[in-house]
Amino acid sequence: MSSPALVRHPEYSMPVTAIAEAGPAPAVTPPATPPSFGTLALRWYRLNQGRLRATAIGIASLLAFLLVWHLLTTYRVVFFVRFTNVPSPLAVYASFSKAIHDPKFLMHILLSCRRIFIGFSLAAIIGVPLGLIMGRFKLVHEIIFPVAEVLRPIPAIAWVPMAIMLWPTNEQSIVFITFLGSFFPILVNTLHGMSLVDPVLVRAAQCLGARERSIFREVYFPASLPHIFTGLTVGMGVAWVSLIAAEMISGQYGIGYFTWEAYSLVQYADIALGMIAIGVLGLGSSLLIRGAGQLVMPWRST
Amino acid sequence: MSEVLANTSKGHIEVRNFSLAYETIEGPVQAVTDTQIHVRPGEFVSIVGPSGCGKSTLLNAVAGFLKPTTGIVTVDGERVNGPSAERGMVFQQYSLFPWKTVRENVEFGLKMRGMPRSQRERAARTLLGLAGLEAFEKHYPEKLSGGMKQRVGIVRALATGPKVLLLDEPFGALDAQTRVIMQQILTNMWQRLKISVLFVTHDIDEAIFLSDRVYCMTARPGSIKAEIPIPLERPRQQSMMMSSEFLALRRGLMSLIREESLKAMGGEINDMGMQGLNIELHGHSLADVI
Numbered sequence: 001m002s003s004p005a006l007v008r009h010p011e012y013s014m015p016v017t018a019i020a021e022a023g024p025a026p027a028v029t030p031p032a033t034p035p036s037f038g039t040l041a042l043r044w045y046r047l048n049q050g051r052l053r054a055t056a057i058g059i060a061s062l063l064a065f066l067l068v069w070h071l072l073t074t075y076r077v078v079f080f081v082r083f084t085n086v087p088s089p090l091a092v093y094a095s096f097s098k099a100i101h102d103p104k105f106l107m108h109i110l111l112s113c114r115r116i117f118i119g120f121s122l123a124a125i126i127g128v129p130l131g132l133i134m135g136r137f138k139l140v141h142e143i144i145f146p147v148a149e150v151l152r153p154i155p156a157i158a159w160v161p162m163a164i165m166l167w168p169t170n171e172q173s174i175v176f177i178t179f180l181g182s183f184f185p186i187l188v189n190t191l192h193g194m195s196l197v198d199p200v201l202v203r204a205a206q207c208l209g210a211r212e213r214s215i216f217r218e219v220y221f222p223a224s225l226p227h228i229f230t231g232l233t234v235g236m237g238v239a240w241v242s243l244i245a246a247e248m249i250s251g252q253y254g255i256g257y258f259t260w261e262a263y264s265l266v267q268y269a270d271i272a273l274g275m276i277a278i279g280v281l282g283l284g285s286s287l288l289i290r291g292a293g294q295l296v297m298p299w300r301s302t
Numbered sequence: 303m304s305e306v307l308a309n310t311s312k313g314h315i316e317v318r319n320f321s322l323a324y325e326t327i328e329g330p331v332q333a334v335t336d337t338q339i340h341v342r343p344g345e346f347v348s349i350v351g352p353s354g355c356g357k358s359t360l361l362n363a364v365a366g367f368l369k370p371t372t373g374i375v376t377v378d379g380e381r382v383n384g385p386s387a388e389r390g391m392v393f394q395q396y397s398l399f400p401w402k403t404v405r406e407n408v409e410f411g412l413k414m415r416g417m418p419r420s421q422r423e424r425a426a427r428t429l430l431g432l433a434g435l436e437a438f439e440k441h442y443p444e445k446l447s448g449g450m451k452q453r454v455g456i457v458r459a460l461a462t463g464p465k466v467l468l469l470d471e472p473f474g475a476l477d478a479q480t481r482v483i484m485q486q487i488l489t490n491m492w493q494r495l496k497i498s499v500l501f502v503t504h505d506i507d508e509a510i511f512l513s514d515r516v517y518c519m520t521a522r523p524g525s526i527k528a529e530i531p532i533p534l535e536r537p538r539q540q541s542m543m544m545s546s547e548f549l550a551l552r553r554g555l556m557s558l559i560r561e562e563s564l565k566a567m568g569g570e571i572n573d574m575g576m577q578g579l580n581i582e583l584h585g586h587s588l589a590d591v592i
């Protein structure tokens with residue numbers, strides 16, 4: 001560039017350099033103007049067509065469900081099933097708008113959430129490490145597995161009377177039931193994950209100099225994570241089932257108790273409100289777990 | 303990179319009076335018997351042989367995953383009794399950690415050795431650059447093609463500066479074109495690092511093209527049937543595969559292996575009966591036909 005020829009004969013050498021530099025450029029670089037909003041929108045629409053369709057159908061089907069519910073209750077249909085006393089969607093909505101300003105309703109919900117949080121967390125904190133250790137050490141597996149297999153088929157709800165005897169307070173026994181419900185799915189799935197760890201990966205780690213402890217942390221644990229999260233998702237579902245049953249039987253607070261009390265007090269709209277609240281809470285907690293799973297396992301999200 | 307791969311001793315593999323039997327319900331299965339092999343420091347040695355003859359068994363014993371029933375495996379005079387980072391291994395199934403990015407996979411051995419993070423990151427980047435993979439350092443293995451996965455596998459095994467590299471049919475799952483490129487990459491790395499390589503393959507061309515020496519194994523129970531020096535000059539070009547020298551070596555190895563493969567399949571073929579196979583022998587022996 002700093003050659004004397006260039007300086008002395010700019011009119012001669014300039015076109016040459018210009019061609020050399022500009023020649024291949026247009027073929028490589030994309031057009032300088034950004035695509036218009038319309039093109040972008042169209043492209044986005046094409047890419048997400050499937051998902052948009054699914055969302056639209058989903059919304060339509062939910063609306064249809066509400067409409068059928070509304071019709072069945074306003075005309076008090078009796079056809080094998082009796083809709084005479086079933087609250088209409090509007091009645092439930094009315095009781096919902098009242099309930100969200102009612103500290104008592106919020107307290108029911110908060111108490112249920114707290115029980116789930118404590119019971120489920122305990123189950124995860126005990127179940128996951130126990131499953132990992134059982135999967136790695138035969139002796140621990142041989143000692144604990146038979147006991148687990150005997151206790152596992154007993155539904156958590158069947159533990160209610162025993163739990164009341166075991167624990168000094170009602171609150172503790174309900175948390176215990178929740179814990180039991182989620183513990184076994186978590187343990188079993190963790191064990192399953194451990195049994196599926198690819199032995200070639202363990203070998204690969206070994207001939208890169210990994211010792212027992214590192215292999216556990218760097219291979220067995222991450223390899224089992226997908227199954228651990230399956231266990232947590234299933235466990236969360238069973239935790240809610242067990243919690244609601246326990247609250248209906250022996251509770252004084254909680255969303256399960258609220259629903260049952262509504263029946264005793266002949267507040268039919270509150271029954272449906274309680275049911276919907278339980279559904280929403282269950283959905284929310286399983287979404288939380290799925291989100292946590294995506295955070296912890298970035299290699300699995302596409 | 304030289305600090306990562308610094309490697310004064312060069313990895314002399316010796317396998318003496320080796321035999322290995324697997325314990326099964328039906329009794330011991332003799333996989334390999336009476337085998338002697340060695341790899342000199344910096345040498346590239348391949349093992350070929352019919353399916354099931356015990357190639358993987360032998361290699362896994364050198365890696366330290368299997369204990370010989372009789373005999374001894376040493377590397378630089380030290381007895382092998384367990385896997386170690388001194389003997390890098392590349393597996394046919396890639397065996398990358400799916401939960402680690404490409405760079406984290408390569409870093410793994412250095413991490414196990416306690417190298418500080420920033421240092422091993424730098425080392426891994428350098429190595430990935432050599433293999434033309436720096437653009438993929440943040441990718442997870444799942445997203446890579448087979449050839450790229452295996453390049454990462456090789457780089458990962460080399461990152462800790464092992465004395466020897468063991469490869470068990472590393473390119474067996476790759477298509478022909480990718481295979482050829484991978485062979486070149488492996489040759490380059492080997493020549494640069496001057497480590498000893500023990501390479502197991504089904505592919506005779508591959509064995510001749512890559513190796514200084516080739517061991518040919520007998521059908522199970524496997525032992526060494528022949529040891530063939532490959533005097534082709536280096537660096538080797540793809541065009542050499544057409545040379546008369548190469549083709550002569552190929553013919554020789556081919557007939558050795560065919561004999562053994564027929565022995566390995568012999569029982570099955572007799573059981574099925576020749577009519578079942580629809581093979582007209584026309585007075586030739588079975589070996590000529592297949």
Ligand SMILES: Nc1ncnc2c1ncn2[C@@H]1O[C@H](COP(=O)(O)OP(=O)(O)OP(=O)(O)O)[C@@H](O)[C@H]1O
Nearest residue numbers: 324326331333352353354355356357358359360522
């Ligand atoms: N764990 C085992 N238990 C019993 N027998 C085994 C075991 N592993 C391998 N074998 C047998 O030992 C023999 C040698 O196996 P090996 O895997 O070493 O053969 P190979 O030469 O690597 O075969 P391939 O070319 O198919 O990879 C085979 O006949 C196999 O059936």
Ligand SMILES: [Mg+2]
Nearest residue numbers: 357358359470
């Ligand atoms: Mg094999």
